[in-house]
Amino acid sequence: xxxxxxxxxCSSLGYLLSETREKSNYQKWLDxxxxxxxxxxEKNNMQQFNKDGKTLSLxxxxxxDAVIAAGKLETELYAVKDEIILSESAKTHLxxxxxxxxxxxxxxxxxxxxxxxxxxxxxxxxxxxxxxxQMFRKxxxxxxxxxxxxxxxxxxxxxxxxxxxxxxxxxxxxxxxFYRTYTKELSKIYFWQSIGYQWLTGAKKGSIxxxxxxxxxxxxxxxxxxxWYKIGQPTENSEIFQDLVKETTASMxxxxxxxxxxxxxxxxxWQDEYADKIIKYVKAGRLYLAQIHEELTLKQSS
Amino acid sequence: MEVMQISGNDVxxxxxxxxxxxxxxxxxxxxxxxxxxxxxxxxxxxIDKETAATCTxxxxxxxxxxxxxxxxxxxxxxxCWGNMRIEAKVIEVGDKHVTSQAVAFDLENNVAIKVEVxxxxxTRSGRMNDDMIVVTGNAGNSIALRNAILSVIxxxxxxxxxxxxxxxxxxxxxxxxxxxKRRKQVVDGLIQTYGLTEKEILSPIGKAAIDHVxxxxxxxxxxxxQAIKDGDTTVDEAFKGGKTFVHKTTEESEKERMATLINxxxxxxxxxxxxxxxxxxxxDLFNQKKEGLK
Numbered sequence: 001x002x003x004x005x006x007x008x009x010c011s012s013l014g015y016l017l018s019e020t021r022e023k024s025n026y027q028k029w030l031d032x033x034x035x036x037x038x039x040x041x042e043k044n045n046m047q048q049f050n051k052d053g054k055t056l057s058l059x060x061x062x063x064x065d066a067v068i069a070a071g072k073l074e075t076e077l078y079a080v081k082d083e084i085i086l087s088e089s090a091k092t093h094l095x096x097x098x099x100x101x102x103x104x105x106x107x108x109x110x111x112x113x114x115x116x117x118x119x120x121x122x123x124x125x126x127x128x129x130x131x132x133x134q135m136f137r138k139x140x141x142x143x144x145x146x147x148x149x150x151x152x153x154x155x156x157x158x159x160x161x162x163x164x165x166x167x168x169x170x171x172x173x174x175x176x177x178f179y180r181t182y183t184k185e186l187s188k189i190y191f192w193q194s195i196g197y198q199w200l201t202g203a204k205k206g207s208i209x210x211x212x213x214x215x216x217x218x219x220x221x222x223x224x225x226x227x228w229y230k231i232g233q234p235t236e237n238s239e240i241f242q243d244l245v246k247e248t249t250a251s252m253x254x255x256x257x258x259x260x261x262x263x264x265x266x267x268x269x270w271q272d273e274y275a276d277k278i279i280k281y282v283k284a285g286r287l288y289l290a291q292i293h294e295e296l297t298l299k300q301s302s
Numbered sequence: 303m304e305v306m307q308i309s310g311n312d313v314x315x316x317x318x319x320x321x322x323x324x325x326x327x328x329x330x331x332x333x334x335x336x337x338x339x340x341x342x343x344x345x346x347x348x349i350d351k352e353t354a355a356t357c358t359x360x361x362x363x364x365x366x367x368x369x370x371x372x373x374x375x376x377x378x379x380x381x382c383w384g385n386m387r388i389e390a391k392v393i394e395v396g397d398k399h400v401t402s403q404a405v406a407f408d409l410e411n412n413v414a415i416k417v418e419v420x421x422x423x424x425t426r427s428g429r430m431n432d433d434m435i436v437v438t439g440n441a442g443n444s445i446a447l448r449n450a451i452l453s454v455i456x457x458x459x460x461x462x463x464x465x466x467x468x469x470x471x472x473x474x475x476x477x478x479x480x481x482x483k484r485r486k487q488v489v490d491g492l493i494q495t496y497g498l499t500e501k502e503i504l505s506p507i508g509k510a511a512i513d514h515v516x517x518x519x520x521x522x523x524x525x526x527x528q529a530i531k532d533g534d535t536t537v538d539e540a541f542k543g544g545k546t547f548v549h550k551t552t553e554e555s556e557k558e559r560m561a562t563l564i565n566x567x568x569x570x571x572x573x574x575x576x577x578x579x580x581x582x583x584x585x586d587l588f589n590q591k592k593e594g595l596k
Contacts, residue, residue: 129559130566133566133567135559135579137556221508
């Protein structure tokens with residue numbers, strides 16, 4: 001199986017590029033380089049000989065050995081400084097991806113949050129358009145380059161291929177999850193998704209736009225049914241149940257809230273080095289997939 | 303000899319009182335054995351799958367399926383609990399509603415609950431005919447009787463019997479294979495009996511795919527089948543009236559979006575930003591707004 005041309009979804013870049021707990025090879029090399037320079041300086045400023053002026057001092061010898069060892073380490077690390085160390089979450093994601101590719105099974109089992117996101121995509125674009133006082137259209141075109149692929153929600157610019165700005169809509173499940181986003185930093189998953197879309201469209205700026213739009217009635221009904229089971233399947237006349245129905249419906253519809261207060265937007269700026277970083281990680285990801293495949297094939301056939 | 307004048311009403315009252323007094327005395331003399339009553343109720347309700355299926359009902363209300371213990375289960379409970387006096391009758395036939403009243407009287411504990419239920423007798427074409435009013439009255443009686451009985455018999459007892467019935471309905475679904483088999487049986491049964499599509503069957507339980515149907519959903523679906531048989535609901539109401547996702551085309555969504563943006567515009571400048579994207583069908587609205595903002 002050939003993974004050398006596999007394209008990664010923009011939504012999965014955040015997993016692939018997630019940081020390792022240990023330092024990257026590049027950082028290790030930088031540290032080793034700094035340490036080597038420091039030891040070298042110390043050595044150069046040391047008294048080289050004993051009082052007799054002929055024999056080398058023991059301290060100088062020790063420092064010299066340390067400099068040689070540090071120089072050796074720096075050279076070794078220099079050779080691998082550009083090698084990517086994949087994090088544990090990246091590896092887990094790649095294994096899931098491997099299973100998905102080789103068995104045709106998908107790990108994205110539908111849940112109510114995803115369902116709402118899909119069902120209200122157009123409503124979220126409408127809300128965004130109203131706030132920006134500008135017509136946004138849903139993009140239907142699937143974009144790809146040699147490394148990544150994705151379908152941005154919408155864009156500003158001449159066309160999706162010549163965008164100047166790519167906002168990505170995220171529909172919050174309810175009021176609480178909407179406001180919780182305000183207190184948190186933008187997740188790395190969404191950050192890299194936006195960067196991926198910017199790379200594909202040529203835009204130099206993007207955003208993650210959290211939108212609070214009404215939950216579709218079938219999802220409200222499903223939520224009411226869940227509550228009904230939870231509180232012991234009361235009769236339809238139960239006052240407690242009726243109150244909960246009212247509360248649930250109110251908590252999932254927001255027409256009473258000014259639409260201008262139903263958007264929280266985080267902007268993400270493009271930097272050219274991001275493309276290099278993605279390329280390195282995509283290559284590392286492809287190699288890892290090939291490695292999993294080789295190892296599993298060996299284990300399963302033996 | 304003194305002769306007392308007794309009116310017809312008094313006779314009826316005295317007869318009723320004597321009857322109740324005798325029933326209460328008998329109840330006190332032969333009190334129920336709670337454990338045995340419960341066991342008998344469970345035995346009767348779960349004697350076979352068909353009987354168990356009659357013990358639950360599901361009707362769609364406000365886009366969801368309301369499921370609960372049916373009147374059949376209530377009657378089984380009343381019979382096995384014993385020392386009860388239950389009755390239901392239509393007490394009023396109005397212009398738009400019939401009102402049913404039911405009383406469940408626990409003679410041993412001297413607890414009586416009276417429940418009234420109103421049912422509409424209006425159709426799209428006006429008031430129902432007399433036969434249909436009788437049918438509706440009977441349905442109201444059943445509901446009132448069920449609610450009265452279930453209010454008098456302790457909830458703990460009702461729940462135990464109801465849950466046993468539910469387990470019998472679903473059968474053994476202790477593992478995924480068994481659940482899958484039972485799910486298929488129920489869904490295929492509904493497809494064959496009522497000519498429904500898979501999507502229609504999933505609508506009252508709010509599931510997107512058959513794979514997501516749980517044991518509880520199976521009880522709801524069987525309950526709906528029972529409610530249709532009992533006349534509590536119809537196939538259309540249960541499976542075709544539920545709200546489903548309305549999927550608009552991209553074009554429809556864009557037109558709606560543009561109409562909203564035109565209506566939102568408060569300045570000529572706002573409108574000018576939209577002009578290049580206005581769809582031909584919305585040009586009139588756009589021009590009207592433009593005039594209005596001058």
